[in-house]
Amino acid sequence: MPHDVDVIGIDASKKDDTHGRRSAPSLDVLEAVWTTEPVARHEGRHYTFPAAHIGPKPLQRLRPPxxxxxxxxxxxxxxxxxxxxxxxxxxxxxxxxxxxxxxxxxxxxxxxxxxxxxxxxxxxxxxxxxxxxxxxxxxxxxxxxxxxxxxxxxxxxxxxxxxxxxxxxxxxxxxxxxxxxxxxx
Structure with missing residues (x-):
């Protein structure tokens, strides 16, 4: 079974912290999806998507842990x-x-x-x-x-x-x- 970083195209053997640099934008995207409606458009180095209605929202407030x-x-x-x-x-x-x-x-x-x-x-x-x-x-x-x-x-x-x-x-x-x-x- 491939490692998670291999599936998303990250060379885990490199010491360039690509995985780490994707983490903050990933958390930003998750928080936007979980807490805003409609989800604002996002354009970033690693993730880009248009404004959208995404649901259902988590029951936990403000977001899941x-x-x-x-x-x-x-x-x-x-x-x-x-x-x-x-x-x-x-x-x-x-x-x-x-x-x-x-x-x-x-x-x-x-x-x-x-x-x-x-x-x-x-x-x-x-x-x-x-x-x-x-x-x-x-x-x-x-x-x-x-x-x-x-x-x-x-x-x-x-x-x-x-x-x-x-x-x-x-x-x-x-x-x-x-x-x-x-x-x-």
Missing amino acids: IYLSGFAPASRRRVARRADGVLPVAVPVRGSAFDPAAVIDQPLREVRRLAEAEGRDPAGIDAILRINPTTESTVPEIADIILRTGDETDVDHVFVDFVHLADQGVDQALELLRQTMELSR
Whole structure:
């Protein structure tokens, strides 16, 4: 399965931050679509569209919460300026210990510090842990990450992203999910 940036024509191997430079205009477009009617015309380097009626609008006011990954310094600054939270990622790898402080606490502290420097309330920034299992990941490893996140951090939400297991089929992904939920209750 191709990576998201490959699908939209970005060479992820380049260190030119093309992905990052598209993020702010993407957020501008989403906010316009979610909050204005009709949506104003937009002409930009990466996105152009005419004024249009776009619906339905989200039920959340003013908009749905926005969570962005924050791996690089520039992306953490972007989270601090524009997002409601950060999406740290855990990849269960056999024989490797999950470190909640390194994966969740440190990035969240950094983003909150940056948000405060931007004049935002740091308490308004939270995190949702994304777990990306691979074909090598085991159910006990995934469940351990979920349980330790709940026990050792302030994070209340975790989601398991099965995108890297898509080639395994829906039935296998659902079975992995069922087993993970059973072990992590």
